Amino acid sequence: MTTDNVHEKALVRLDHARKSFGDNEVLKDISLSVHPGEVVAIIGPSGGGKSTLLRCCTLLERLDGGTLAFDDLVVASDEGGRAKYGSASVLKEAKSRFGLVFQNFNLFPHYTVMKNITDAPLHVQKRGKEEVFAEARALLAKMGLEGKEGMVPCELSGGQQQRVAIARALALNPDVLFFDEPTSALDPELTKEVLKVIRELAAERMTMVIVTHEMSFARDVADHIIFMDGGVIVEEGPASEVINHPQHNRTRAFLNNYEN
């Protein structure tokens, strides 16, 4: 996570991002880049712009200004201070580069676990059936969900649902995986099983950007932590440094709310 080293390959590169909702400026000149194998955690108080940042990165919201690129694919470029987005085909290509795991899972309730995972690879990426199903079964095993293929989401616990959602995102073979508070809808026990899966992905050097309120998890798993408040990056750096030795008062005040 080095914004100064522009020549290094970055799977996600956001520069001078600005976003307002009406008069409310939610992102004020945010820059970040995520490198292969890196795990970035974004922490900070509610309303600080974390979720909006993630939604802009995943194209659910559009930037007002700034640039956004996935590796060599430029999604939004700067045109006279305004962000200009690429064509529909560029946006479609970009969506195959990343995955997003939601706070509320957002699984398709009418699809079985297997169909939730395989439908997009089959009908969006138009990949072969055998390959997709073999991969899906491997993902389910990895998520500890063997035997759940034929179940529908409402038959699963929240933790299991979130693991299906992670498998669904991974099934598209993204370069980078975004998580929007993946455990906020779960009780502590279910949180544990989801965090375990994310830890395993981190150990495999999966590139991830995680918005989270789990401070000890962020410290353990993330290479780099970004503390956001008031639409700006207040402080960032190596995980243990930001959590254990915060430099800014706002970071300290925020971290005091958590027991480490």
Added chain:
Amino acid sequence: MEFSTMMNLLMSGLFFTAQIFFTTLIGALPLGVVVALARMSSCKPLALVTRFYISVMRGTPLMLQLMALMFGPYYLLGLNMGNDWKYIACSVGFILNYAAYFAEIYRSGIQSIPRGQYEAAEVLGYSRGQTFMKIVLPQVVKRILPAMSNEIITLVKDTSLAFVLGIMEMFSQAKALAASQVSMVPYVIAGAIYWVLNLVIEVVLTRIEKRLNYYHD
């Protein structure tokens, strides 16, 4: 008159009743989707025109709409539409009217699907068409089925309004028989047949509802 003759006449009426019923469903079920989408369109004039159409269809009697279609061409344009026009006027009238009701039910269903479903589909790269057909529509069907059952049952009974166009559906037959035989029996039998038809529809729709109960959200 023999009972069997009476039954034969009522059955020939039932044929037209069934024809109106199925024509209306075949026309209005898909047309309702188009109307619902137009009603929710971000194109303001289109949404407004559609709203007006729905308002008129729901706000005036179907019987009046049928009469307007039947005699409008003659009174307004001086056109003589011929003998079979009543069947066309009847089909068009029923389809336009029911499409408006179906559209509002579809709209309530579509708008009840959480935003997260659209966002998940978008992030996974589904096209707008795929999102609607694969993700939204199947969930909408489950949600609107009880409301649709209501409308479909009402439609069975509304077919009797074709009486005003001189179409000899079951109610018209029953009325003619009752007058000629000076008897309540034709009405009783017709009433029983309507009820049995709706009983069958109830059973079928309940079965579909049960089949869709393999999930909840």
